[in-house]
């Protein structure tokens with residue numbers, strides 16, 4: 001992007017930490033006017049520090065993805081101030097550990113609320129502006145949006161839901177000039193696990209007949225995060241690719257591990273075969 005051109009505007013959700021923080025800094029470094037949103041702007045210290053270290057400026061605003069009024073205020077504010085919105089990165093999300101017998105339905109609804117309806121709230125508010133800009137709608141899902149994983153029933157259901165929604169939307173959005181992509185990380189060293197807010201020993205003690213399975217799962221997952229996690233910058237590189245590639249594929253994995261894992265299930269790893277087929281249904 002030339003320094004004299006009006007910069008394109010990207011809005012990113014959930015930038016207080018992790019992949020969202022790294023993607024915001026990477027997008028600003030790539031020349032985008034970056035609207036870095038947080039549900040609680042008082043938690044922006046790490047974001048401001050990372051931006052200062054990278055020598056970039058961010059446009060930091062409040063946005064809680066589960067609060068429609070907050071979403072509308074943020075999107076309307078961007079349009080009022082900049083007159084355009086070229087891309088949205090739905091990054092905000094939250095993990096959950098549990099299983100059918102031990103979760104309440106309310107627990108599962110809460111997981112869907114953030115990871116699925118939150119994405120919907122932001123995407124719906126943004127789409128008219130993305131359409132005007134010929135823009136991009138990018139959502140950070142997970143390998144758990146393709147492959148179900150133990151004790152992640154609710155989280156994977158929400159991420160499957162997002163992937164199904166976006167895969168269905170992609171040909172329709174393409175018919176009006178908007179590109180839709182999902183980005184699938186595997187384990188990434190962020191605040192994600194801490195933010196689940198669990199005491200693993202207490203969870204295992206309370207898991208009844210599922211205690212041995214949960215114990216094994218927790219042991220395996222801790223080892224995976226200690227030994228095999230990507231950095232948030234590595235994961236954000238795939239988000240930036242979805243944002244800047246001339247023709248972004250529908251589906252991008254953030255690592256070889258994520259490609260191998262989702263590849264166990266996906267014949268159409270980057271989603272191009274599906275989207276090229278369904279595009280012909282609306283052409």
Ligand SMILES: NC(=O)c1ccc[n+]([C@@H]2O[C@H](COP(=O)([O-])OP(=O)(O)OC[C@H]3O[C@@H](n4cnc5c(N)ncnc54)[C@H](OP(=O)(O)O)[C@@H]3O)[C@@H](O)[C@H]2O)c1
Pocket residue numbers: 013014015016017018019020038039040043063064065066091092093094095114118140141142143184185186187188189190191192193195
């Ligand atoms: N880390 C991994 O291993 C991993 C793997 C696969 C997929 N992912 C996905 O990657 C995305 C980013 O996660 P991360 O790893 O960077 O974790 P993270 O460090 O916990 O970041 C999650 C971000 O989402 C925000 N958030 C949560 N609820 C929100 C809401 N209602 N409105 C707005 N923001 C909200 C959090 O804000 P607060 O600070 O306010 O809580 C935080 O900024 C998520 O969609 C996650 O599902 C992560």
